Amino acid sequence: MNLKDSKSKLVFSELSDFKKIAEIDIEKINQAQDLEEWKIKYLGRKSFLTNVLRDIKNYDISERPAIGSEANKIRKFLGNLFEEKQNIIKNNQQSSLGAFDYSLSGRIPNIGRLHPVTQTIREVCSAFSSLGFQIQEGPEVEWDLYNFDLLNIPKNHPARDMWDTLWIDEEEIEGKKMLLRTHTSPMQARIMEKNDPPIRVVIPGKCYRYEATDSTHEWHFNQIEGLAIDTNLNFTDLKGTLYDFARKIFGSERKIRFRCDYFPFVEPGVDMSIDWNNDWIEILGAGMVHPKVLESVGYDPEKYSGFAFGVGVERIAMIRHGIDDIRHFYGNDMRFLSQF
Numbered sequence: 001m002n003l004k005d006s007k008s009k010l011v012f013s014e015l016s017d018f019k020k021i022a023e024i025d026i027e028k029i030n031q032a033q034d035l036e037e038w039k040i041k042y043l044g045r046k047s048f049l050t051n052v053l054r055d056i057k058n059y060d061i062s063e064r065p066a067i068g069s070e071a072n073k074i075r076k077f078l079g080n081l082f083e084e085k086q087n088i089i090k091n092n093q094q095s096s097l098g099a100f101d102y103s104l105s106g107r108i109p110n111i112g113r114l115h116p117v118t119q120t121i122r123e124v125c126s127a128f129s130s131l132g133f134q135i136q137e138g139p140e141v142e143w144d145l146y147n148f149d150l151l152n153i154p155k156n157h158p159a160r161d162m163w164d165t166l167w168i169d170e171e172e173i174e175g176k177k178m179l180l181r182t183h184t185s186p187m188q189a190r191i192m193e194k195n196d197p198p199i200r201v202v203i204p205g206k207c208y209r210y211e212a213t214d215s216t217h218e219w220h221f222n223q224i225e226g227l228a229i230d231t232n233l234n235f236t237d238l239k240g241t242l243y244d245f246a247r248k249i250f251g252s253e254r255k256i257r258f259r260c261d262y263f264p265f266v267e268p269g270v271d272m273s274i275d276w277n278n279d280w281i282e283i284l285g286a287g288m289v290h291p292k293v294l295e296s297v298g299y300d301p302e303k304y305s306g307f308a309f310g311v312g313v314e315r316i317a318m319i320r321h322g323i324d325d326i327r328h329f330y331g332n333d334m335r336f337l338s339q340f
């Protein structure tokens, strides 16, 4: 074995040590400056690796290709390590820069708004409160007594069919049954029970019916009940009040039509429509409070009279905004909701 031979053996183990140390060294680096120094030390002109390649002629001729290829492999490997590290340092810098970059414009926070149904409830209520009506709310879970019996709809009355009811699945409590109110009218009885005339009140609230949904029916929806009781109220008061309300909400040119309708708790009963796009659209039911209802809450029907009405809130919002499907209101789709 000549001198060149033993030198060749040595260079392989030296190269392998060199590579290991370079790897361990770069591991600790997290600054661009240190990385540059590392590059000079391990890949620079004066590095061991460059020396080996430059002085390849000092090795035995038969060993030169193997040494050359090994050294180049290591050069490539370390070059890759360098690039990887460079990227890591760059990314770190960018993300820490981003957190402190005051020159970027801020994100506009998402500010909520009132649901179109809530907006409509508020507008309708304020139209009535400007006419002297108070605003009150009531329970959505109701006794059948208030939802039906006190409103002149006894147990086996066919009018109960008009309200497909969601019953609360409980045993009867002292002969009373619970339900999700099918209209806001039970509040008529509740208010008269607790107050003496004169009464002027509107009651907004959610109602529930066991119904299939379609573009004009939801299984839950909102109504605004109205009740006025006094010593001398008659049908012209009902008409005048509702005219005024409709014009406040739909504009002063609005035409209004009353037709006879049947609700067990009023007599006479009507429904009211407004003219809209050359058509009549029904927006509420109303009537003079039935003497039996007045009696059932202990009022003297000879002394007191009054009127009641029930406004369909979603219907009004749909007309005003040109919405063609009631189900949009409860679909929670921001593309729909953010338009109002």
Ligand code: PHE
Residues within 6 Å of the ligand: 182, 183, 184, 185, 263, 266, 269, 285, 286, 287, 308, 309, 310
């Ligand atoms: N409660 C009735 C309904 O749900 C509406 C109405 C209220 C009618 C008050 C007359 C008087 O359809």
